[in-house]
Amino acid sequence: MASTTSSDQILFFDIALGQPIRPAAPNPWKSRYALNFKRANFVTKWVDLPDITQTRKSLGADPVRFFADGEPFYTLPVVQDTSTGEVVGDSFDIAVYLDKKYSGRPKLFNHSIGLYKAFNAHIDSIFPSGGILFSQCFPFTPANEEQMKAEFCRRAGVKSWDQLNVSGEERRKVVTAYEVSLGEAAKYFQFSDGPFIGGKEADYADIIIGGWLMFLSQVLPEWEEIRTWHGGVWGKLHDALEPYRGT
Structure with missing residues:
Protein backbone atom coordinates (compact mmCIF):
# COMPACT_ATOMS: atom_id res chain seq x y z
CA MET A 1 0.00 0.00 0.00
CA TYR A 102 -5.81 -3.61 -13.34
CA SER A 103 -6.81 -6.08 -16.03
CA GLY A 104 -3.26 -7.28 -16.59
CA ARG A 105 -2.94 -8.59 -13.05
CA PRO A 106 -4.39 -11.76 -11.44
CA LYS A 107 -8.15 -11.78 -11.88
CA LEU A 108 -10.64 -11.43 -9.04
CA PHE A 109 -13.44 -12.82 -11.21
CA ASN A 110 -12.74 -16.03 -13.08
CA HIS A 111 -16.37 -16.81 -13.88
CA SER A 112 -19.58 -14.87 -14.51
CA ILE A 113 -19.69 -11.73 -12.38
CA GLY A 114 -23.39 -12.42 -11.85
CA LEU A 115 -22.55 -15.70 -10.12
CA TYR A 116 -20.20 -13.90 -7.73
CA LYS A 117 -22.83 -11.27 -7.05
CA ALA A 118 -25.37 -13.95 -6.13
CA PHE A 119 -22.73 -15.68 -3.98
CA ASN A 120 -21.97 -12.38 -2.23
CA ALA A 121 -25.65 -11.90 -1.40
CA HIS A 122 -25.90 -15.47 -0.12
CA ILE A 123 -22.83 -15.17 2.12
CA ASP A 124 -24.08 -11.80 3.39
CA SER A 125 -27.29 -13.52 4.44
CA ILE A 126 -25.45 -16.23 6.40
CA PHE A 127 -22.65 -14.57 8.35
CA PRO A 128 -24.72 -11.80 10.02
CA SER A 129 -26.97 -14.44 11.61
CA GLY A 130 -24.77 -14.40 14.70
CA GLY A 131 -25.38 -10.68 15.12
CA ILE A 132 -26.13 -10.64 18.84
CA LEU A 133 -22.73 -12.25 19.44
CA PHE A 134 -20.86 -9.36 17.83
CA SER A 135 -21.64 -6.61 20.35
CA GLN A 136 -19.63 -7.89 23.31
CA CYS A 137 -16.18 -7.11 21.89
CA PHE A 138 -17.02 -4.64 19.14
CA PRO A 139 -13.90 -2.43 18.69
CA PHE A 140 -15.33 1.03 19.26
CA THR A 141 -13.09 4.06 19.20
CA PRO A 142 -13.16 5.38 22.81
CA ALA A 143 -13.85 8.96 21.75
CA ASN A 144 -17.21 8.10 20.18
CA GLU A 145 -18.09 4.82 21.90
CA GLU A 146 -21.08 6.04 23.91
CA GLN A 147 -22.45 8.05 20.99
CA MET A 148 -22.28 5.06 18.66
CA LYS A 149 -23.70 2.62 21.18
CA ALA A 150 -26.71 4.93 21.50
CA GLU A 151 -27.03 5.08 17.71
CA PHE A 152 -26.81 1.30 17.34
CA CYS A 153 -29.50 0.93 20.01
CA ARG A 154 -31.71 3.37 18.09
CA ARG A 155 -31.27 1.37 14.90
CA ALA A 156 -32.05 -1.89 16.68
CA GLY A 157 -35.07 -0.45 18.50
CA VAL A 158 -33.76 -1.22 21.98
CA LYS A 159 -33.22 1.03 24.98
CA SER A 160 -29.81 -0.10 26.24
CA TRP A 161 -26.59 -1.66 24.96
CA ASP A 162 -27.07 -4.56 27.38
CA GLN A 163 -30.04 -5.66 25.30
CA LEU A 164 -27.64 -6.26 22.38
CA ASN A 165 -25.46 -8.61 24.40
CA VAL A 166 -25.82 -12.23 25.38
CA SER A 167 -23.71 -14.18 27.88
CA GLY A 168 -23.32 -17.44 29.76
CA GLU A 169 -25.41 -20.45 28.80
CA GLU A 170 -27.59 -18.39 26.50
CA ARG A 171 -24.52 -17.25 24.56
CA ARG A 172 -23.40 -20.86 24.14
CA LYS A 173 -26.77 -21.67 22.61
CA VAL A 174 -26.35 -18.85 20.11
CA VAL A 175 -22.77 -19.94 19.31
CA THR A 176 -24.00 -23.48 18.64
CA ALA A 177 -26.72 -22.16 16.35
CA TYR A 178 -24.17 -19.98 14.56
CA GLU A 179 -22.01 -23.02 13.87
CA VAL A 180 -25.00 -24.63 12.19
CA SER A 181 -25.64 -21.49 10.15
CA LEU A 182 -22.05 -21.27 8.92
CA GLY A 183 -22.32 -24.88 7.85
CA GLU A 184 -24.33 -23.64 4.87
CA ALA A 185 -21.30 -21.65 3.70
CA ALA A 186 -18.87 -24.48 4.51
CA LYS A 187 -20.62 -26.61 1.88
CA TYR A 188 -18.89 -24.57 -0.82
CA PHE A 189 -15.59 -26.16 0.21
CA GLN A 190 -16.90 -29.72 0.05
CA PHE A 191 -15.22 -30.57 -3.27
CA SER A 192 -12.17 -28.34 -2.91
CA ASP A 193 -8.64 -29.51 -2.15
CA GLY A 194 -8.31 -26.12 -0.42
CA PRO A 195 -7.59 -23.87 1.19
CA PHE A 196 -9.66 -21.80 -1.26
CA ILE A 197 -13.07 -22.61 -2.70
CA GLY A 198 -11.50 -23.30 -6.08
CA GLY A 199 -8.52 -25.14 -4.68
CA LYS A 200 -5.04 -23.62 -4.52
CA GLU A 201 -5.72 -20.18 -6.02
CA ALA A 202 -7.83 -17.44 -4.45
CA ASP A 203 -10.38 -15.27 -6.19
CA TYR A 204 -13.14 -12.91 -5.12
CA ALA A 205 -15.37 -15.71 -3.77
CA ASP A 206 -12.74 -16.37 -1.11
CA ILE A 207 -12.41 -12.67 -0.38
CA ILE A 208 -16.17 -12.38 0.17
CA ILE A 209 -15.94 -14.94 2.96
CA GLY A 210 -12.55 -13.66 4.06
CA GLY A 211 -13.95 -10.23 4.85
CA TRP A 212 -16.42 -11.79 7.24
CA LEU A 213 -13.76 -13.98 8.82
CA MET A 214 -11.59 -10.93 9.52
CA PHE A 215 -14.57 -9.31 11.21
CA LEU A 216 -15.25 -12.39 13.33
CA SER A 217 -11.59 -12.50 14.35
CA GLN A 218 -11.92 -8.96 15.68
CA VAL A 219 -15.24 -9.17 17.54
CA LEU A 220 -15.75 -12.73 18.77
CA PRO A 221 -13.94 -14.19 21.78
CA GLU A 222 -14.91 -17.57 20.28
CA TRP A 223 -12.77 -16.95 17.19
CA GLU A 224 -10.22 -19.69 17.95
CA GLU A 225 -13.09 -22.14 18.28
CA ILE A 226 -14.70 -20.95 15.05
CA ARG A 227 -11.44 -21.54 13.18
CA THR A 228 -11.89 -25.27 13.82
CA TRP A 229 -15.53 -25.58 12.75
CA HIS A 230 -16.48 -27.69 9.70
CA GLY A 231 -13.14 -29.41 9.41
CA GLY A 232 -11.18 -26.22 9.97
CA VAL A 233 -12.18 -24.56 6.68
CA TRP A 234 -12.46 -21.10 8.28
CA GLY A 235 -9.05 -21.16 9.90
CA LYS A 236 -7.42 -22.50 6.74
CA LEU A 237 -9.03 -19.86 4.52
CA HIS A 238 -8.28 -17.04 6.96
CA ASP A 239 -4.61 -18.02 7.15
CA ALA A 240 -4.31 -18.50 3.39
CA LEU A 241 -5.56 -14.94 2.73
CA GLU A 242 -2.88 -13.43 4.97
CA PRO A 243 -0.67 -12.31 2.03
CA TYR A 244 -3.49 -10.02 0.87
CA ARG A 245 -4.05 -8.22 4.18
CA GLY A 246 -1.54 -5.46 3.65
CA THR A 247 -1.66 -2.65 6.17
Missing part, protein backbone atom coordinates in the same frame (compact mmCIF):
# COMPACT_ATOMS: atom_id res chain seq x y z
CA ALA A 2 1.33 3.44 -0.88
CA SER A 3 1.75 6.04 1.85
CA THR A 4 1.81 9.21 -0.24
CA THR A 5 -0.71 10.53 -2.73
CA SER A 6 0.17 10.30 -6.43
CA SER A 7 -1.69 11.16 -9.63
CA ASP A 8 -2.70 7.52 -10.10
CA GLN A 9 -3.71 6.29 -6.69
CA ILE A 10 -6.79 4.83 -5.08
CA LEU A 11 -8.07 6.60 -1.98
CA PHE A 12 -9.69 3.96 0.19
CA PHE A 13 -12.14 5.21 2.80
CA ASP A 14 -12.36 2.70 5.66
CA ILE A 15 -14.02 2.76 9.09
CA ALA A 16 -11.73 3.77 11.95
CA LEU A 17 -12.30 1.26 14.74
CA GLY A 18 -10.51 0.38 17.95
CA GLN A 19 -7.60 1.89 19.77
CA PRO A 20 -5.15 1.80 18.09
CA ILE A 21 -7.18 2.17 14.91
CA ARG A 22 -7.49 -1.00 12.87
CA PRO A 23 -9.72 -2.30 10.07
CA ALA A 24 -12.47 -4.60 11.30
CA ALA A 25 -15.73 -4.16 9.35
CA PRO A 26 -16.47 -7.00 6.87
CA ASN A 27 -17.29 -5.05 3.70
CA PRO A 28 -14.29 -2.72 3.93
CA TRP A 29 -12.20 -5.83 4.48
CA LYS A 30 -13.50 -7.28 1.22
CA SER A 31 -12.24 -4.15 -0.52
CA ARG A 32 -8.91 -4.12 1.35
CA TYR A 33 -8.31 -7.72 0.31
CA ALA A 34 -9.26 -6.89 -3.30
CA LEU A 35 -6.94 -3.86 -3.39
CA ASN A 36 -4.02 -5.91 -2.13
CA PHE A 37 -4.88 -8.86 -4.39
CA LYS A 38 -4.71 -6.55 -7.42
CA ARG A 39 -1.52 -4.90 -6.07
CA ALA A 40 -3.23 -1.54 -6.33
CA ASN A 41 -1.51 1.70 -5.40
CA PHE A 42 -3.78 2.86 -2.58
CA VAL A 43 -3.81 4.79 0.66
CA THR A 44 -6.30 4.40 3.50
CA LYS A 45 -8.35 7.37 4.63
CA TRP A 46 -9.70 6.54 8.09
CA VAL A 47 -13.21 7.79 8.88
CA ASP A 48 -14.69 7.81 12.40
CA LEU A 49 -18.13 6.21 12.69
CA PRO A 50 -20.00 9.50 13.34
CA ASP A 51 -18.39 11.06 10.25
CA ILE A 52 -19.28 8.38 7.71
CA THR A 53 -22.52 9.96 6.48
CA GLN A 54 -20.96 13.36 5.79
CA THR A 55 -17.85 11.81 4.25
CA ARG A 56 -19.90 9.70 1.88
CA LYS A 57 -22.09 12.64 0.91
CA SER A 58 -19.05 14.87 0.33
CA LEU A 59 -17.66 12.29 -2.10
CA GLY A 60 -20.97 12.12 -3.97
CA ALA A 61 -21.38 8.43 -3.12
CA ASP A 62 -25.07 7.57 -3.02
CA PRO A 63 -26.18 5.14 -0.31
CA VAL A 64 -26.29 1.52 -1.39
CA ARG A 65 -27.89 0.14 1.76
CA PHE A 66 -31.15 1.05 3.49
CA PHE A 67 -32.89 0.29 6.77
CA ALA A 68 -36.20 -1.57 6.75
CA ASP A 69 -38.14 1.72 6.86
CA GLY A 70 -36.31 3.02 3.79
CA GLU A 71 -33.94 5.32 5.68
CA PRO A 72 -30.55 5.48 3.90
CA PHE A 73 -27.73 3.68 5.68
CA TYR A 74 -24.53 5.54 4.91
CA THR A 75 -21.57 3.25 5.36
CA LEU A 76 -18.18 2.37 3.92
CA PRO A 77 -16.16 1.34 1.95
CA VAL A 78 -15.79 3.97 -0.74
CA VAL A 79 -12.87 4.34 -3.13
CA GLN A 80 -11.88 7.35 -5.21
CA ASP A 81 -9.56 6.93 -8.18
CA THR A 82 -7.32 10.01 -8.23
CA SER A 83 -6.44 9.45 -11.91
CA THR A 84 -10.04 9.74 -13.06
CA GLY A 85 -11.95 11.18 -10.11
CA GLU A 86 -14.31 8.21 -10.24
CA VAL A 87 -15.96 7.28 -6.95
CA VAL A 88 -17.22 3.75 -6.25
CA GLY A 89 -19.20 3.14 -3.08
CA ASP A 90 -20.00 -0.58 -2.78
CA SER A 91 -17.57 -3.37 -1.95
CA PHE A 92 -18.72 -5.59 -4.81
CA ASP A 93 -18.65 -2.75 -7.34
CA ILE A 94 -15.18 -1.81 -6.08
CA ALA A 95 -13.94 -5.31 -6.89
CA VAL A 96 -15.42 -5.12 -10.39
CA TYR A 97 -13.81 -1.71 -10.91
CA LEU A 98 -10.40 -2.94 -9.74
CA ASP A 99 -10.52 -6.00 -11.99
CA LYS A 100 -11.09 -3.73 -15.00
CA LYS A 101 -8.57 -1.06 -13.98
Whole structure:
Protein backbone atom coordinates (compact mmCIF):
# COMPACT_ATOMS: atom_id res chain seq x y z
CA MET A 1 0.00 0.00 0.00
CA ALA A 2 1.33 3.44 -0.88
CA SER A 3 1.75 6.04 1.85
CA THR A 4 1.81 9.21 -0.24
CA THR A 5 -0.71 10.53 -2.73
CA SER A 6 0.17 10.30 -6.43
CA SER A 7 -1.69 11.16 -9.63
CA ASP A 8 -2.70 7.52 -10.10
CA GLN A 9 -3.71 6.29 -6.69
CA ILE A 10 -6.79 4.83 -5.08
CA LEU A 11 -8.07 6.60 -1.98
CA PHE A 12 -9.69 3.96 0.19
CA PHE A 13 -12.14 5.21 2.80
CA ASP A 14 -12.36 2.70 5.66
CA ILE A 15 -14.02 2.76 9.09
CA ALA A 16 -11.73 3.77 11.95
CA LEU A 17 -12.30 1.26 14.74
CA GLY A 18 -10.51 0.38 17.95
CA GLN A 19 -7.60 1.89 19.77
CA PRO A 20 -5.15 1.80 18.09
CA ILE A 21 -7.18 2.17 14.91
CA ARG A 22 -7.49 -1.00 12.87
CA PRO A 23 -9.72 -2.30 10.07
CA ALA A 24 -12.47 -4.60 11.30
CA ALA A 25 -15.73 -4.16 9.35
CA PRO A 26 -16.47 -7.00 6.87
CA ASN A 27 -17.29 -5.05 3.70
CA PRO A 28 -14.29 -2.72 3.93
CA TRP A 29 -12.20 -5.83 4.48
CA LYS A 30 -13.50 -7.28 1.22
CA SER A 31 -12.24 -4.15 -0.52
CA ARG A 32 -8.91 -4.12 1.35
CA TYR A 33 -8.31 -7.72 0.31
CA ALA A 34 -9.26 -6.89 -3.30
CA LEU A 35 -6.94 -3.86 -3.39
CA ASN A 36 -4.02 -5.91 -2.13
CA PHE A 37 -4.88 -8.86 -4.39
CA LYS A 38 -4.71 -6.55 -7.42
CA ARG A 39 -1.52 -4.90 -6.07
CA ALA A 40 -3.23 -1.54 -6.33
CA ASN A 41 -1.51 1.70 -5.40
CA PHE A 42 -3.78 2.86 -2.58
CA VAL A 43 -3.81 4.79 0.66
CA THR A 44 -6.30 4.40 3.50
CA LYS A 45 -8.35 7.37 4.63
CA TRP A 46 -9.70 6.54 8.09
CA VAL A 47 -13.21 7.79 8.88
CA ASP A 48 -14.69 7.81 12.40
CA LEU A 49 -18.13 6.21 12.69
CA PRO A 50 -20.00 9.50 13.34
CA ASP A 51 -18.39 11.06 10.25
CA ILE A 52 -19.28 8.38 7.71
CA THR A 53 -22.52 9.96 6.48
CA GLN A 54 -20.96 13.36 5.79
CA THR A 55 -17.85 11.81 4.25
CA ARG A 56 -19.90 9.70 1.88
CA LYS A 57 -22.09 12.64 0.91
CA SER A 58 -19.05 14.87 0.33
CA LEU A 59 -17.66 12.29 -2.10
CA GLY A 60 -20.97 12.12 -3.97
CA ALA A 61 -21.38 8.43 -3.12
CA ASP A 62 -25.07 7.57 -3.02
CA PRO A 63 -26.18 5.14 -0.31
CA VAL A 64 -26.29 1.52 -1.39
CA ARG A 65 -27.89 0.14 1.76
CA PHE A 66 -31.15 1.05 3.49
CA PHE A 67 -32.89 0.29 6.77
CA ALA A 68 -36.20 -1.57 6.75
CA ASP A 69 -38.14 1.72 6.86
CA GLY A 70 -36.31 3.02 3.79
CA GLU A 71 -33.94 5.32 5.68
CA PRO A 72 -30.55 5.48 3.90
CA PHE A 73 -27.73 3.68 5.68
CA TYR A 74 -24.53 5.54 4.91
CA THR A 75 -21.57 3.25 5.36
CA LEU A 76 -18.18 2.37 3.92
CA PRO A 77 -16.16 1.34 1.95
CA VAL A 78 -15.79 3.97 -0.74
CA VAL A 79 -12.87 4.34 -3.13
CA GLN A 80 -11.88 7.35 -5.21
CA ASP A 81 -9.56 6.93 -8.18
CA THR A 82 -7.32 10.01 -8.23
CA SER A 83 -6.44 9.45 -11.91
CA THR A 84 -10.04 9.74 -13.06
CA GLY A 85 -11.95 11.18 -10.11
CA GLU A 86 -14.31 8.21 -10.24
CA VAL A 87 -15.96 7.28 -6.95
CA VAL A 88 -17.22 3.75 -6.25
CA GLY A 89 -19.20 3.14 -3.08
CA ASP A 90 -20.00 -0.58 -2.78
CA SER A 91 -17.57 -3.37 -1.95
CA PHE A 92 -18.72 -5.59 -4.81
CA ASP A 93 -18.65 -2.75 -7.34
CA ILE A 94 -15.18 -1.81 -6.08
CA ALA A 95 -13.94 -5.31 -6.89
CA VAL A 96 -15.42 -5.12 -10.39
CA TYR A 97 -13.81 -1.71 -10.91
CA LEU A 98 -10.40 -2.94 -9.74
CA ASP A 99 -10.52 -6.00 -11.99
CA LYS A 100 -11.09 -3.73 -15.00
CA LYS A 101 -8.57 -1.06 -13.98
CA TYR A 102 -5.81 -3.61 -13.34
CA SER A 103 -6.81 -6.08 -16.03
CA GLY A 104 -3.26 -7.28 -16.59
CA ARG A 105 -2.94 -8.59 -13.05
CA PRO A 106 -4.39 -11.76 -11.44
CA LYS A 107 -8.15 -11.78 -11.88
CA LEU A 108 -10.64 -11.43 -9.04
CA PHE A 109 -13.44 -12.82 -11.21
CA ASN A 110 -12.74 -16.03 -13.08
CA HIS A 111 -16.37 -16.81 -13.88
CA SER A 112 -19.58 -14.87 -14.51
CA ILE A 113 -19.69 -11.73 -12.38
CA GLY A 114 -23.39 -12.42 -11.85
CA LEU A 115 -22.55 -15.70 -10.12
CA TYR A 116 -20.20 -13.90 -7.73
CA LYS A 117 -22.83 -11.27 -7.05
CA ALA A 118 -25.37 -13.95 -6.13
CA PHE A 119 -22.73 -15.68 -3.98
CA ASN A 120 -21.97 -12.38 -2.23
CA ALA A 121 -25.65 -11.90 -1.40
CA HIS A 122 -25.90 -15.47 -0.12
CA ILE A 123 -22.83 -15.17 2.12
CA ASP A 124 -24.08 -11.80 3.39
CA SER A 125 -27.29 -13.52 4.44
CA ILE A 126 -25.45 -16.23 6.40
CA PHE A 127 -22.65 -14.57 8.35
CA PRO A 128 -24.72 -11.80 10.02
CA SER A 129 -26.97 -14.44 11.61
CA GLY A 130 -24.77 -14.40 14.70
CA GLY A 131 -25.38 -10.68 15.12
CA ILE A 132 -26.13 -10.64 18.84
CA LEU A 133 -22.73 -12.25 19.44
CA PHE A 134 -20.86 -9.36 17.83
CA SER A 135 -21.64 -6.61 20.35
CA GLN A 136 -19.63 -7.89 23.31
CA CYS A 137 -16.18 -7.11 21.89
CA PHE A 138 -17.02 -4.64 19.14
CA PRO A 139 -13.90 -2.43 18.69
CA PHE A 140 -15.33 1.03 19.26
CA THR A 141 -13.09 4.06 19.20
CA PRO A 142 -13.16 5.38 22.81
CA ALA A 143 -13.85 8.96 21.75
CA ASN A 144 -17.21 8.10 20.18
CA GLU A 145 -18.09 4.82 21.90
CA GLU A 146 -21.08 6.04 23.91
CA GLN A 147 -22.45 8.05 20.99
CA MET A 148 -22.28 5.06 18.66
CA LYS A 149 -23.70 2.62 21.18
CA ALA A 150 -26.71 4.93 21.50
CA GLU A 151 -27.03 5.08 17.71
CA PHE A 152 -26.81 1.30 17.34
CA CYS A 153 -29.50 0.93 20.01
CA ARG A 154 -31.71 3.37 18.09
CA ARG A 155 -31.27 1.37 14.90
CA ALA A 156 -32.05 -1.89 16.68
CA GLY A 157 -35.07 -0.45 18.50
CA VAL A 158 -33.76 -1.22 21.98
CA LYS A 159 -33.22 1.03 24.98
CA SER A 160 -29.81 -0.10 26.24
CA TRP A 161 -26.59 -1.66 24.96
CA ASP A 162 -27.07 -4.56 27.38
CA GLN A 163 -30.04 -5.66 25.30
CA LEU A 164 -27.64 -6.26 22.38
CA ASN A 165 -25.46 -8.61 24.40
CA VAL A 166 -25.82 -12.23 25.38
CA SER A 167 -23.71 -14.18 27.88
CA GLY A 168 -23.32 -17.44 29.76
CA GLU A 169 -25.41 -20.45 28.80
CA GLU A 170 -27.59 -18.39 26.50
CA ARG A 171 -24.52 -17.25 24.56
CA ARG A 172 -23.40 -20.86 24.14
CA LYS A 173 -26.77 -21.67 22.61
CA VAL A 174 -26.35 -18.85 20.11
CA VAL A 175 -22.77 -19.94 19.31
CA THR A 176 -24.00 -23.48 18.64
CA ALA A 177 -26.72 -22.16 16.35
CA TYR A 178 -24.17 -19.98 14.56
CA GLU A 179 -22.01 -23.02 13.87
CA VAL A 180 -25.00 -24.63 12.19
CA SER A 181 -25.64 -21.49 10.15
CA LEU A 182 -22.05 -21.27 8.92
CA GLY A 183 -22.32 -24.88 7.85
CA GLU A 184 -24.33 -23.64 4.87
CA ALA A 185 -21.30 -21.65 3.70
CA ALA A 186 -18.87 -24.48 4.51
CA LYS A 187 -20.62 -26.61 1.88
CA TYR A 188 -18.89 -24.57 -0.82
CA PHE A 189 -15.59 -26.16 0.21
CA GLN A 190 -16.90 -29.72 0.05
CA PHE A 191 -15.22 -30.57 -3.27
CA SER A 192 -12.17 -28.34 -2.91
CA ASP A 193 -8.64 -29.51 -2.15
CA GLY A 194 -8.31 -26.12 -0.42
CA PRO A 195 -7.59 -23.87 1.19
CA PHE A 196 -9.66 -21.80 -1.26
CA ILE A 197 -13.07 -22.61 -2.70
CA GLY A 198 -11.50 -23.30 -6.08
CA GLY A 199 -8.52 -25.14 -4.68
CA LYS A 200 -5.04 -23.62 -4.52
CA GLU A 201 -5.72 -20.18 -6.02
CA ALA A 202 -7.83 -17.44 -4.45
CA ASP A 203 -10.38 -15.27 -6.19
CA TYR A 204 -13.14 -12.91 -5.12
CA ALA A 205 -15.37 -15.71 -3.77
CA ASP A 206 -12.74 -16.37 -1.11
CA ILE A 207 -12.41 -12.67 -0.38
CA ILE A 208 -16.17 -12.38 0.17
CA ILE A 209 -15.94 -14.94 2.96
CA GLY A 210 -12.55 -13.66 4.06
CA GLY A 211 -13.95 -10.23 4.85
CA TRP A 212 -16.42 -11.79 7.24
CA LEU A 213 -13.76 -13.98 8.82
CA MET A 214 -11.59 -10.93 9.52
CA PHE A 215 -14.57 -9.31 11.21
CA LEU A 216 -15.25 -12.39 13.33
CA SER A 217 -11.59 -12.50 14.35
CA GLN A 218 -11.92 -8.96 15.68
CA VAL A 219 -15.24 -9.17 17.54
CA LEU A 220 -15.75 -12.73 18.77
CA PRO A 221 -13.94 -14.19 21.78
CA GLU A 222 -14.91 -17.57 20.28
CA TRP A 223 -12.77 -16.95 17.19
CA GLU A 224 -10.22 -19.69 17.95
CA GLU A 225 -13.09 -22.14 18.28
CA ILE A 226 -14.70 -20.95 15.05
CA ARG A 227 -11.44 -21.54 13.18
CA THR A 228 -11.89 -25.27 13.82
CA TRP A 229 -15.53 -25.58 12.75
CA HIS A 230 -16.48 -27.69 9.70
CA GLY A 231 -13.14 -29.41 9.41
CA GLY A 232 -11.18 -26.22 9.97
CA VAL A 233 -12.18 -24.56 6.68
CA TRP A 234 -12.46 -21.10 8.28
CA GLY A 235 -9.05 -21.16 9.90
CA LYS A 236 -7.42 -22.50 6.74
CA LEU A 237 -9.03 -19.86 4.52
CA HIS A 238 -8.28 -17.04 6.96
CA ASP A 239 -4.61 -18.02 7.15
CA ALA A 240 -4.31 -18.50 3.39
CA LEU A 241 -5.56 -14.94 2.73
CA GLU A 242 -2.88 -13.43 4.97
CA PRO A 243 -0.67 -12.31 2.03
CA TYR A 244 -3.49 -10.02 0.87
CA ARG A 245 -4.05 -8.22 4.18
CA GLY A 246 -1.54 -5.46 3.65
CA THR A 247 -1.66 -2.65 6.17
